[in-house]
Amino acid sequence: AQSVTQLGSHVSVSEGALVLLRCNYSSSVPPYLFWYVQYPNQGLQLLLKYTSAATLVKGINGFEAEFKKSETSFHLTKPSAHMSDAAEYFCAVSGPYNNNDMRFGAGTRLTVKP
Amino acid sequence: GAGVSQTPSNKVTEKGKYVELRCDPISGHTALYWYRQSLGQGPEFLIYFQGTGAADDSGLPNDRFFAVRPEGSVSTLKIQRTERGDSAMYLCASSLIPRPPYEQYFGPGTRLTVT
Numbered sequence: 001a002q003s004v005t006q007l008g009s010h011v012s013v014s015e016g017a018l019v020l021l022r023c024n025y026s027s028s029v030p031p032y033l034f035w036y037v038q039y040p041n042q043g044l045q046l047l048l049k050y051t052s053a054a055t056l057v058k059g060i061n062g063f064e065a066e067f068k069k070s071e072t073s074f075h076l077t078k079p080s081a082h083m084s085d086a087a088e089y090f091c092a093v094s095g096p097y098n099n100n101d102m103r104f105g106a107g108t109r110l111t112v113k114p
Numbered sequence: 115g116a117g118v119s120q121t122p123s124n125k126v127t128e129k130g131k132y133v134e135l136r137c138d139p140i141s142g143h144t145a146l147y148w149y150r151q152s153l154g155q156g157p158e159f160l161i162y163f164q165g166t167g168a169a170d171d172s173g174l175p176n177d178r179f180f181a182v183r184p185e186g187s188v189s190t191l192k193i194q195r196t197e198r199g200d201s202a203m204y205l206c207a208s209s210l211i212p213r214p215p216y217e218q219y220f221g222p223g224t225r226l227t228v229t
Contacts, residue, residue: 009154032214032215034215036220041123041222042222043117043118043205043207043219043220043221043222043223044157044205044207044218044220045220046217046218049215049217051215090156090157092156094214094215095214101159102159102218103159104156104157104158105156106154106155106156107154107155107156
C-alpha cells in the first residue's frame with residue numbers, strides 16, 4: 001500500500017519568494033506521484049505528475065517538482081510566488097497496476113503575503 | 115469542452131434523511147471516481163466505476179452509502195439515514211484512461227451538511 005505525508009499544513013510566503021511544499025511518499029512499488037491544487041469552492045486541478053520518465057517534472061503556473069528516490073520525496077517548488085498561488089495543495093500517490101488506488105496527503109494551505 | 119459537473123453544489127439535510135448527489139463526468143470518460151473530503155483532509159477514495167459497473171467499492175464506509183452509474187455516464191451517490199458525521203465535501207472525478215498514470219479530472223464538489 002502506498003501513502004504520502006505532507007509536511008506542514010500551512011505555509012506562508014511573501015510575494016516573489018520561493019515556494020517549497022514538502023511531500024514524502026511510501027510505496028512498495030515504483031509509484032506515480034501527483035500534485036493537485038484546489039482553489040476555494042473549486043475541484044482539484046492537476047499541477048504536474050511524475051511517471052518515471054524524468055525526475056524533474058515541470059507543471060503549470062511555473063511549478064515544478066523533483067522525484068528523489070533516495071529521500072522518498074517529491075517536493076513542489078516555484079521560484080517566485082504570486083498572490084494567485086494562494087490555495088490548497090495536495091500531493092498524491094498511486095501504484096503502477098491499480099487504477100483506483102490514488103491516495104492523497106492531508107494538504108498544505110499556501111498563503112501569499114503582499 | 116465541459117468539465118465534470120456536480121449537483122447540487124450545497125446540500126443541507128437533517129439527520130436521518132436520504133440524500134442523492136449527482137455527478138456528470140466528462141463526455142467519453144469511462145472511469146468515474148467518488149471521493150469524500152473532510153475539513154482539513156485530503157480526498158478519501160469511496161468508489162470507482164469502470165463503465166456501468168462498480169469496479170471497486172472498498173472505500174464506502176458502510177452500507178448506508180451506495181452509488182450507481184446505470185448508463186455508464188452520470189453517477190449518483192446515495193446516502194441513507196444520514197448522520198452528522200457524513201458532513202463533508204463529496205468530490206467526483208473522471209478519467210479517459212482507467213490506468214495509471216491517468217489524470218483524474220475533478221468536479222467542484224457537493225458540500226453536504228447534516229444537521
